[in-house]
Amino acid sequence: MRNTQTQREALLAFALTLTGAVADRPFEDDFDTTVTRHGAGGKWFGLFMRVSRARLGLTGEGAVDVVNLKLDPEDGYAAREMYPTVLPAYHMNKRHWVSVVLDGSVPQDFCELLVEKSFCASRPVRAERKREKSH
Numbered sequence: 001m002r003n004t005q006t007q008r009e010a011l012l013a014f015a016l017t018l019t020g021a022v023a024d025r026p027f028e029d030d031f032d033t034t035v036t037r038h039g040a041g042g043k044w045f046g047l048f049m050r051v052s053r054a055r056l057g058l059t060g061e062g063a064v065d066v067v068n069l070k071l072d073p074e075d076g077y078a079a080r081e082m083y084p085t086v087l088p089a090y091h092m093n094k095r096h097w098v099s100v101v102l103d104g105s106v107p108q109d110f111c112e113l114l115v116e117k118s119f120c121a122s123r124p125v126r127a128e129r130k131r132e133k134s135h
Contacts, residue, residue: 069118
């Protein structure tokens with residue numbers, strides 16, 4: 001991460017290096033929220049946004065950058081145990097998603113690992129795999 005780049009910018013740039021990943025801003029007139037997904041119109045694997053500290057149950061005033069990531073429940077639990085700023089997801093299924101506060105309190109390499117895990121956990125199931133499971 002370059003010194004002039006925020007953790008949010010660095011993590012979003014990393015997410016876009018994953019094969020087929022794209023970013024968009026799906027909410028009209030909301031320029032603080034960016035979704036990363038598998039290809040155009042594909043499943044989300046990251047939701048970058050600004051959220052008030054109070055809504056996250058954090059002390060202090062103002063808003064913080066966060067990313068919501070989809071994780072296996074055990075991985076999500078382990079990440080929350082390791083870092084107090086990995087939280088049950090804001091505005092998403094709290095069993096399968098976490099919110100990571102992007103203020104430097106969670107190391108960048110660990111954030112990148114979580115993005116990769118989210119990318120894999122949200123990968124669309126191919127038609128062949130769907131058929132195999134139904135037989």
